[in-house]
Amino acid sequence: MSLENYNIELDVFEGPMDLLLYFIKRDEINIYDIPIARITREYLEYLDLMQTLNLRVAGEFIAMASTLMQIKARMLLPRFSNPEDENVEDPRSELVRKLVEYQQFKELGEELRQLEGKSIGHFPRRPDLSQIDTSVDAEEVLQKVTLFDILAAFKKVLDRLPEGPAEHQVNKLEVSIKEQTAYIYSHFIKKSKIRFSELAGGIQKRIVLIVTFLAILEMIRTQQIRVYQEGVFDDFTLEKVES
Structure with missing residues (x-):
């Protein structure tokens, strides 16, 4: 894989x-x-x-x-x-x-x-009030998070991990997006929200962190989670979207 x-x-x-x-x-x-x-x-x-x-x-x-x-x-x-070329x-x-x-x-x-x-x-x-999701926090919806904000938070965590070996090694991938999706969901058992830095805190390998980040992007794309920031350039928070 x-x-x-x-x-x-x-x-x-x-x-x-x-x-x-x-x-x-x-x-x-x-x-x-x-x-x-x-x-x-x-x-x-x-x-x-x-x-x-x-x-x-x-x-x-x-x-x-x-x-x-x-x-x-x-x-x-x-x-x-050049005196003749001042501009x-x-x-x-x-x-x-x-x-x-x-x-x-x-x-x-x-x-x-x-x-x-x-x-x-x-x-x-005339609005259809039955279609309004009252569980959504309006302030969180209005706080737009771009991909660049998410990448910035990911880069901060990635930079803390040690660099891999200088020589090139071909190893079997130890983790999959499916496994890391389950890992992310395991954090939603007791609470509906979690900070990305907290989620990544227990990860020590760069490849695992990268696959975890890809899992987050895939979950955003498929609307399994939503993300928002409490402040500009701050860490971002993941929230499970109730089906």
Whole structure:
């Protein structure tokens, strides 16, 4: 059995611009003065993590990686002072322009969603109250968790585990997604919610942690669990969805 058998696709999987804006927001970076070397390194680390988990990485993510490395290379080139060429364009300018433009479209989309909500309030329909799930906490539903948030929490736990042996070894996979799904469900016997850090706390092997994370993604996709965060960039909580 191999991890190559599992390809996970989620609706919350966003584009490369979202990942760059995630870094900028998380680290409170000035969007007009992006530390390109650091951002490129982190972007490639997340890209490698996605490929390790066999998440389907769209071509646009690869294209952005190429763009970042090209900008980084141009930033490393020496700049010769030339009195006749005072307005040499910053290699980051085009990327910054696209990020600002993309961010503006996202904010505009959010404003339109809010206007839609207000319009629905002014022109109410007759709701089918029998279809409302009263067990769902509205604050948890409104707290959106992106795949990048989940990956960030996973990376923190993964970084705590020791690196594997330097030499390459071919071993039979010791654990399956089915087994780790059962492992996750075993934590819901006494309670309906559990933090990811608590779930991963007893796991000592990197391969087991990776398969456990894949099991979580599969359970999200099949709506067996829901996830949310209590704070921005915080650990995420898993909650069992009652059938």
